[in-house]
Amino acid sequence: MDYCKYHPMDGATYYCRQCDIHQCDCCVNDEKNKRHTLHCFLCDSVLESLGSANTVTPFWRRLNEAFKYPLNSSSMSLIVITSLLSVIAVVMPFLWVLSLVLYLFAAGAMLKYSFTCLERTALGEMKAPDVMEAYQGGIKLLFQLILITIVMTVFAGLAVYFVGVALGGVLGVIAAVSFPAVLIRFAQTENMFAALNPIAAIGLITAIGLPYGLLIVFMLIMITSVGVLHEWIGAILPAGGVLVQSVVSNFYTVVMFHLMGYMLFQYQQELGYSARSDEDDEQSERSDLERVNANMDVLLKEGDYERLVGLYYQAFKQFPNEANFFDRFFELLYVCKKQTLMADYGLTYLEFLLRKKRFDKLTSTFKQITLLVPDYLPDSPAMRVQLATFLRQQGDLKPAVKMLNGMHKLYPDYADLPAAYTLLAECLGDLPNMQAQADKCRQMAMQLTRRAEAKKVELELQRQARQTTVAPPTGGPKVRRGPPAAISSGLTLELVPLESPVVDKA
Structure with a gap:
């Protein structure tokens, strides 16, 4: 039995000849294409189907489903109708020709349907x-089956006659044990001579092995139980017992042929063919999200980190709101200690957390990043202010000061610089021996506020000047107007240099 390379506890359903690996349904690229083929995530080669040989449930664990197999309106109607015809044929012996025709039709239809179930x-x-499909060729099939039974019985009798009772009895037992294999071969080939080929029957039994004997035991138990049920039904319903007995016999016949077919399906690999269960094919089609997740798992287990990183960045664009991708990629970078990638991805992940209002993870994520990249600071003024706010609330004042210090040089056009320096002043004010620096930051915040207001006034005047148009005198030459006179705001901005905060040595 072959198992999936990436899920060692699961049976393989596909094989990649290019990569020489076995895969399960979860680890293949089932994206729709014109040829309706499945491909390998690693090399994009077309995969070979292994059928359900490695994933099928053993038939001895599926007895409940086997007995439910005929429980549908179509099958039960055939079982009841053929049983009724058989009873009618038995109770009117005076019309023996019609009785024979009815019996042959009923038995042939039931056998034909049973063999179809097996196939x-x-x-x-x-x-x-x-x-x-039960109403075509049933009588012919019945006669062929009768002839096969006669041939095997004659063989057993001749064996007893020519080689003695002991050896003949052994050969008779072998013939009886081989009878299900003969039926299976007959269902597969629809040829009586091929079914009676002893080499083919022995090959089938050998390929299946001990479970074939287990099937024989189940069939004997079922045949015995049918006899017991017949006696029980005859005692309870003496009048209508024959009909019920016939229904039970036909029902058990369908179940037994279904079990024989399922045994072939279970050992398809040993028998040299491949088939998939329709129950597997009925599984819902995977979404693009599930397919990308499967691709990531395969690349991760293969250790192909370069392609994995590229796939993650594609997923961020394709699924911008899928938290699973963002979280997993962050954990991957952190565990693998990818400093360069973490420095590049840190801001993206922090902004995602902020966008999703996962404020409880912002500061802890930032601290994780700094464990890997000690000097990391997000290259976003808004993110710095947000992180500094949460850090101050948690009492982490020094990281908050580091986050805000020097922002007027790094982001001179940031609109909320006054608020940032007000926050910085509050953080410094909460630190011991940093009151002087806090006062300087408050002065800086005031100057930044005045500069912002002056710039706002200047922009408003420029906007009004652009909207004002003066019409030239009628009939006179056009007068070229010079640029408007510069208007001074009357404000001067002198930024107070911010010294680095002094940290007491422990």
């Missing part, structure tokens, strides 16, 4: 087939 189950169809 379809072996190909992975776990739902009972349409009963319309």
Whole structure:
């Protein structure tokens, strides 16, 4: 049995010849294409289907489903109708020709349907087939099956006659044990001579192994239980017992043929063919999000970090609100200690947390980043102010001061610089021996406020000047107007240099 390389506990359903690896349904690229083929995430080669041989549930663990197999309106209607026809054929012996025809038709239809169930189950169809296929070729099939039974019985009798009772009895037992294999071969080939080929029957039994014996035991138990049920029904319903007995027999026949077909499906790899269960095919199609997740898992387990990083950045654009991608990529960079990538991705992740209002993770994430990149500061004035606010609330004053210090040089056009320096002054004021620096920051905040107001007034005057138009005198030459006279705001801005905060040595 082959297992998935990336999920060692799961059976493989596909094989990549290019990479020489086995994969399960979760680890393949099932994106729709014109050829309806599945591809390998690593090399993009077309995958070979292994069927359900490695994932199928053993038939001895599926007995409940086997007995539910005929429980549908179509199958039960056929079972009841053929049982009723068989009873009618038995109770009117005076019309023996009509009785024989009815019995042959009923038995042939039931056998034909049972063999169809075996064939379809072996190909992975776990739902009972349409009963319309039971009405074609049933009588011919019945005679062929009778002839096969006669041939095997004659063989056992001749063995007893020519080689003695002991050895003949052994050969008879072998013939009886081989009978299900003969039925299976007959269902597969629809050829009586191919079904009676002892080498083919022995090959089938050998390929399946001990579970074939287990199937024989189940079939014997079912046959015995049918006899017990017949006696029980006859005692309770002496009048209508024959009909109920016939229904039970036909029901068990369908179940047994379904089990034989399922055994073939289970050991398809040993028997040299490949089939997938229709229950697997009915699984809902994966979304693009699930497919990208599967691709990431494969690349991660392969250690292909370069392609994995590229796939993550594509996912950020394709799924900008999917927290799973952002969180997993951050953890990946942190665990793998990718300093350069972390310095580049840190701001993206912090902005994502802020956008999703996950404020509780902002400061802890920043501290994780600084453990990997000690001098890291986000290259965004708004993010710095936001982080400094939360750090101050948590009592982490020194990181908050470091976050805000020098912002007037780094981001001179930032609109909220006055508020940033007001916050910086508050942080410094809460630190011991930093009152002087706090006062300087307050002065800086006041000057920045005045400069912002002056700039706002200047921009408003410029806007009004652009909107004002003077019409030239009628009939006179156009007069070229000079530029408007410069208007002084009357404010001078002298930034007070901010000294680095002094930290007491412990």
